[in-house]
Amino acid sequence: MTVHSAPTRPKSFQDIILTLHDFWAKQGCVILQPYDVEMGAGTFHPATTLRALGPKHWRAAYVQPSRRPSDGRYGENPNRLQHYYQYQVIVKPSPADAQELLLASYDAIGIDRRLHDIRFVEDDWESPTLGAWGLGWEVWCDGMEVGQFTYFQQVGGIPVVHPSFEMTYGLERLAMYVQGVENVYNLDFNGHGVTYGDVFLRAERDYSKLNFELANTDILKRHFEDAETECNALVAELVAQPAYDQCIKASHLFNLLDARGVISVTERASYIGRVRNLAKACAEIWLSGESNG
Amino acid sequence: MAEFFLEIFSEEIPARMQASGAAHLEGICAQVLKPLGFKLGALYYGPRRIALKAELAGEVAASAVAERGPRTSAPEQALAGFLRKHGAAREDLTQEGDFWVLNKQSPAQPAAAFIQSALPEALAKLPWPKSMRWGASGDFTWVRPLRGIISLLDGAVVPLQLGPVTSGNETWGHRVHGPGPFAVSSAAVWEEKLREHGVIADPVERREKIATGMAALAAAQTLSVAPDEGLLDEVTGLVEWPVPLLGRIDDDFMDLPPEVRELSMKINQKYFALRDADGRPAPHFAFVANLAAEDDGRAIIAGNERVLRARLADARHFWDLDLKTPLEDLLPKLEKITFHAKIGTQHQRAERISKLAGDIAALLQLDATAQQQARTAGLLAKADLVTGMVGEFPELQGIMGGYYATRSHGAVVGGAISTHYQPKGPSDAVPTDAIAIAVALADKLDTLIRFFAEGEKPTGSGDPYALRRAALGVIRIILENGLRLNLKPLLNNDSSLFDFIIERLRIKLRGEGKRFDILDAVLYGPSGNTTIDQLRIISEQYQRNAFADDDLVRLIKWVEALTVMLGTEDGKNLLAGYKRAANILRIESEKDQKLYSGDPDLNLMTEEAEKRLYLHVNAVMAKTKEELWNENYESVVIELASIRPYIDAFFEKVTVNAPEPELRRNRLRLLARFVGAVQQVADFTKIEG
Numbered sequence: 001m002t003v004h005s006a007p008t009r010p011k012s013f014q015d016i017i018l019t020l021h022d023f024w025a026k027q028g029c030v031i032l033q034p035y036d037v038e039m040g041a042g043t044f045h046p047a048t049t050l051r052a053l054g055p056k057h058w059r060a061a062y063v064q065p066s067r068r069p070s071d072g073r074y075g076e077n078p079n080r081l082q083h084y085y086q087y088q089v090i091v092k093p094s095p096a097d098a099q100e101l102l103l104a105s106y107d108a109i110g111i112d113r114r115l116h117d118i119r120f121v122e123d124d125w126e127s128p129t130l131g132a133w134g135l136g137w138e139v140w141c142d143g144m145e146v147g148q149f150t151y152f153q154q155v156g157g158i159p160v161v162h163p164s165f166e167m168t169y170g171l172e173r174l175a176m177y178v179q180g181v182e183n184v185y186n187l188d189f190n191g192h193g194v195t196y197g198d199v200f201l202r203a204e205r206d207y208s209k210l211n212f213e214l215a216n217t218d219i220l221k222r223h224f225e226d227a228e229t230e231c232n233a234l235v236a237e238l239v240a241q242p243a244y245d246q247c248i249k250a251s252h253l254f255n256l257l258d259a260r261g262v263i264s265v266t267e268r269a270s271y272i273g274r275v276r277n278l279a280k281a282c283a284e285i286w287l288s289g290e291s292n293g
Numbered sequence: 294m295a296e297f298f299l300e301i302f303s304e305e306i307p308a309r310m311q312a313s314g315a316a317h318l319e320g321i322c323a324q325v326l327k328p329l330g331f332k333l334g335a336l337y338y339g340p341r342r343i344a345l346k347a348e349l350a351g352e353v354a355a356s357a358v359a360e361r362g363p364r365t366s367a368p369e370q371a372l373a374g375f376l377r378k379h380g381a382a383r384e385d386l387t388q389e390g391d392f393w394v395l396n397k398q399s400p401a402q403p404a405a406a407f408i409q410s411a412l413p414e415a416l417a418k419l420p421w422p423k424s425m426r427w428g429a430s431g432d433f434t435w436v437r438p439l440r441g442i443i444s445l446l447d448g449a450v451v452p453l454q455l456g457p458v459t460s461g462n463e464t465w466g467h468r469v470h471g472p473g474p475f476a477v478s479s480a481a482v483w484e485e486k487l488r489e490h491g492v493i494a495d496p497v498e499r500r501e502k503i504a505t506g507m508a509a510l511a512a513a514q515t516l517s518v519a520p521d522e523g524l525l526d527e528v529t530g531l532v533e534w535p536v537p538l539l540g541r542i543d544d545d546f547m548d549l550p551p552e553v554r555e556l557s558m559k560i561n562q563k564y565f566a567l568r569d570a571d572g573r574p575a576p577h578f579a580f581v582a583n584l585a586a587e588d589d590g591r592a593i594i595a596g597n598e599r600v601l602r603a604r605l606a607d608a609r610h611f612w613d614l615d616l617k618t619p620l621e622d623l624l625p626k627l628e629k630i631t632f633h634a635k636i637g638t639q640h641q642r643a644e645r646i647s648k649l650a651g652d653i654a655a656l657l658q659l660d661a662t663a664q665q666q667a668r669t670a671g672l673l674a675k676a677d678l679v680t681g682m683v684g685e686f687p688e689l690q691g692i693m694g695g696y697y698a699t700r701s702h703g704a705v706v707g708g709a710i711s712t713h714y715q716p717k718g719p720s721d722a723v724p725t726d727a728i729a730i731a732v733a734l735a736d737k738l739d740t741l742i743r744f745f746a747e748g749e750k751p752t753g754s755g756d757p758y759a760l761r762r763a764a765l766g767v768i769r770i771i772l773e774n775g776l777r778l779n780l781k782p783l784l785n786n787d788s789s790l791f792d793f794i795i796e797r798l799r800i801k802l803r804g805e806g807k808r809f810d811i812l813d814a815v816l817y818g819p820s821g822n823t824t825i826d827q828l829r830i831i832s833e834q835y836q837r838n839a840f841a842d843d844d845l846v847r848l849i850k851w852v853e854a855l856t857v858m859l860g861t862e863d864g865k866n867l868l869a870g871y872k873r874a875a876n877i878l879r880i881e882s883e884k885d886q887k888l889y890s891g892d893p894d895l896n897l898m899t900e901e902a903e904k905r906l907y908l909h910v911n912a913v914m915a916k917t918k919e920e921l922w923n924e925n926y927e928s929v930v931i932e933l934a935s936i937r938p939y940i941d942a943f944f945e946k947v948t949v950n951a952p953e954p955e956l957r958r959n960r961l962r963l964l965a966r967f968v969g970a971v972q973q974v975a976d977f978t979k980i981e982g
Contacts (some may be wrong), residue, residue, distance in 0.1 A: 019470070077610065079603050093428030096440070099304055103468070113469050115592045117582040119342075119531060122307030124423065135425040135437065137305060142596025143562050143580070151427050163426050182599065264629060 156283020308530025485697020
């Protein structure tokens with residue numbers, strides 16, 4: 001792989017991705033492609049959630065499109081998107097030099113640590129829908145959060161055997177920083193004149209409309225029920241990843257319902273509990289399959 | 294003496310846990326190393342390390358224990374317990390008669406060996422608020438991954454094992470300025486070399502450097518830093534090599550409410566707000582970098598300014614959006630928000646607060662317009678809970694409602710909403726505007742009434758709805774504004790709630806070093822037309838507080854006047870005379886099964902001292918009648934204290950239990966009159982001393 005970038009010119013959006021791929025591939029990570037189910041964060045990818053469980057060592061890196069329906073701003077907010085990209089790294093068990101590796105990856109992207117103030121600020125990570133938590137930090141660059149660094153302690157309600165190091169880079173933010181751009185839509189996407197807005201602005205407008213105005217909430221509720229039913233049926237058959245696909249779907253449908261504002265406070269807790277139960281069931285059958293295999 | 298130095302080096306420790314982590318380190322070492330005469334020299338903490346240096350004796354002195362243990366016939370567990378207590382084995386025991394006797398000789402133990410055997414187990418239990426496992430740690434947990442330990446006794450490594458880490462003499466410096474590792478031989482060398490490697494180890498020095506550095510930068514622009522000790526502590530824990538810097542806030546954002554700007558700066562970014570020479574918010578912020586950058590921080594400042602722009606742009610988005618919707622239009626949304634499952638929605642709450650605020654405004658004798666303003670403010674007080682800004686910054690609830698209402702309903706209603714959560718803590722101010730007072734009181738009273746009605750009262754340890762704070766808020770608003778209100782009707786005459794508030798008042802007085810026993814005394818005093826004896830009889834059948842005064846301002850006036858009186862010689866003696874009289878009355882009343890409440894007869898007074906007491910008490914009662922009405926309590930207590938020589942003379946000269954029944958009854962009636970005069974003011978039996 002060659003990365004085309006003049007030394008004086010900041011990396012384009014896609015160059016940053018290619019650089020990170022190159023960097024983490026050299027650390028022995030398998031470079032995966034995005035998972036083909038809609039999800040709220042890269043953590044939901046089975047390469048993180050399921051693989052964090054069990055005794056087998058594992059190293060992976062991938063880009064994951066992440067959907068946060070309620071963060072839609074019709075393309076009018078320079079910083080918020082309902083669809084954005086996370087770069088996700090998982091290394092199990094966590095290496096002793098995890099922090100140094102992360103800092104070296106920033107060097108590779110072109111953040112000069114002699115000029116920029118990089119800090120690890122307390123931020124405990126918890127995903128109620130995944131029954132997962134870990135301790136770690138927000139990584140700050142000159143006061144801006146550019147990543148989330150976590151040592152996994154529990155996933156799917158199950159304490160992990162080997163704590164993983166998980167790093168989530170917010171790619172748009174990082175690119176905006178590297179390029180010195182204040183509006184996400186002005187990001188240089190490819191170094192050949194295509195901007196982030198050229199690629200995504202229209203979609204942001206249309207999906208915002210879907211998320212807040214158009215999505216048929218009766219259908220969404222029905223789909224949620226269906227995903228839940230199917231997940232439970234697949235759990236009974238011990239097919240962990242197909243069952244987990246349905247869990248991710250349920251989670252995204254819940255996020256959509258939430259964005260449409262049709263979930264009351266008490267219902268909210270109940271929906272989260274239902275998704276968590278699915279995640280736990282999937283984690284359990286995944287783990288039983290791992291130890292048997 | 295030997296120098297012991299211990300550094301525990303890890304990945305970044307959350308700022309709020311560093312000082313307590315170091316304190317626990319000291320506590321553990323002080324306890325475990327007590328046999329070595331542990332004496333702390335210095336304690337250090339920072340983003341990646343906690344450390345201490347101490348003086349220790351060179352060895353644990355030899356010791357001999359000779360102690361009689363359990364009987365030889367005692368159960369095995371008793372003997373096992375005895376051995377465990379002394380760390381002894383069966384072989385150390387001898388038998389003397391029916392008893393086991395321990396004779397244990399412990400030879401002197403070198404300090405290093407003792408540290409090595411005793412310290413690691415205790416250190417592993419250092420209580421972090423949250424701790425974790427990592428890749429190499431197995432079951433060992435620490436606040437974040439542990440990376441190194443230095444353990445030196447007079448420069449020599451004392452090998453310690455904590456989880457996966459073995460101690461040595463190396464540590465690491467600042468990630469950019471001097472990563473290391475490098476070796477050290479003493480605490481002084483450690484501190485010195487860390488400085489060379491870009492780390493100031495002493496938290497006090499870092500804090501000072503930040504504070505003076507920011508102040509100097511601000512002063513150069515004729516500005517000053519808004520004091521924030523908590524934030525200063527936090528940023529001290531975020532940097533190893535503090536470099537204070539100043540950034541600019543775009544003028545476009547200076548018309549946002551300062552609370553919005555400064556909360557975003559503080560919570561999200563750990564920035565300090567600045568003030569101009571007149572104390573107004575200045576378009577600058579101060580912050581601390583962890584890097585002496587080659588460009589003097591230009592890129593860091595530019596980056597931080599950019600982040601703040603994005604943050605404030607988001608705040609402006611919510612501000613503009615919120616201003617498009619009148620607060621009234623948000624009320625239906627409150628119907629969907631449950632305040633508490635048993636108490637109902639925020640909308641129902643708002644309606645109750647509205648009505649109560651209007652009622653309180655009427656009680657405070659405000660005019661019809663003002664009463665309506667209080668009702669409006671009460672109704673809209675919770676509407677900002679569904680605004681975008683409060684959704685983003687919950688800490689701004691009330692404040693935002695105040696800004697929005699000021700625009701739509703004027704400064705009076707807006708101000709009342711803005712302050713209706715006050716006082717939020719002991720150091721927070723109370724509202725002073727009459728309408729704001731009505732709304733703030735209504736908010737707290739409604740919470741107290743509803744939770745008490747549902748039986749959700751605070752327990753010893755738990756007060757999830759902050760009812761104690763609400764009660765204290767009610768007390769402070771009433772007292773600090775001198776509001777003359779009868780509290781009980783405002784509490785729906787809930788006697789347990791009244792007791793709860795009086796209890797908070799008692800605790801408040803105690804906290805202020807005032808005499809809360811006097812509060813108990815006046816509580817059942819001045820309001821009563823009842824005598825002590827009547828009260829005592831009746832109180833067994835009824836709630837005591839049915840008789841208690843519920844005008845807090847009057848209660849406190851009394852407490853203050855009586856505190857002054859009881860500080861004088863006359864006051865103390867009057868109290869003694871009163872207690873003696875009340876005691877005699879109680880004993881004689883019980884003996885005779887009757888109360889001595891009739892008028893004493895001057896003609897039946899044979900002694901000069903009883904006549905003079907009678908006449909003086911009558912004179913005092915006549916004089917104090919009007920002064921009591923006017924609440925001129927200082928004069929009342931001076932009058933009362935003037936009885937002192939008369940009651941003293943009475944007890945000196947007069948035999949109460951005279952052989953003649955009429956004389957005895959008359960003297961008891963006189964004592965009852967005296968007691969009645971004094972207890973117009975308070976139930977002095979409750980006062981100590």
